[in-house]
Amino acid sequence: MSAEAMSKRSLLAAIADEDSVTGLLLAGVGQVSTEPGKETNFLTVVPGKTTTEEIEEAFEKFTTERDDIAILLINQHLADLIRYRVDNYTAAFPAILEIPSKDHPYDPEKDSILKKVRRLFGE
Numbered sequence: 679m680s681a682e683a684m685s686k687r688s689l690l691a692a693i694a695d696e697d698s699v700t701g702l703l704l705a706g707v708g709q710v711s712t713e714p715g716k717e718t719n720f721l722t723v724v725p726g727k728t729t730t731e732e733i734e735e736a737f738e739k740f741t742t743e744r745d746d747i748a749i750l751l752i753n754q755h756l757a758d759l760i761r762y763r764v765d766n767y768t769a770a771f772p773a774i775l776e777i778p779s780k781d782h783p784y785d786p787e788k789d790s791i792l793k794k795v796r797r798l799f800g801e
Contacts, residue, residue: 687748687771691719691740693733694753695779702751715743723756734760740772747772754789755782765790 690707692699699722702708709719721728721736733756740750754776757764767774767790774791778784786792 753779
């Protein structure tokens with residue numbers, strides 16, 4: 679990846695529950711643009727209203743269509759809904775980080791990055 683392409687990747691993106699997204703937005707992570715395809719860098723998942731397909735579409739958009747995302751934060755319980763996509767993701771950028779939510783604690787056994795590291799070290 680060229681230095682120019684790397685310098686474009688300056689944003690965090692989030693696919694998370696309402697509490698997590700609110701905290702990230704209050705911390706200044708949010709970005710809203712009028713540029714087509716780059717309107718926002720977050721998806722707020724509302725139980726019962728947000729479908730698995732919408733989560734998958736947001737994951738696809740943030741990981742393949744956008745060239746300004748450096749890190750994608752996703753609640754682990756949401757990553758579980760699209761686990762096959764998260765586990766098969768191999769690109770270096772954006773980095774995918776699974777985070778806990780208020781109602782769903784972090785489980786290191788499910789984390790795709792830790793699984794890859796364990797395979798690398800033969801565990």
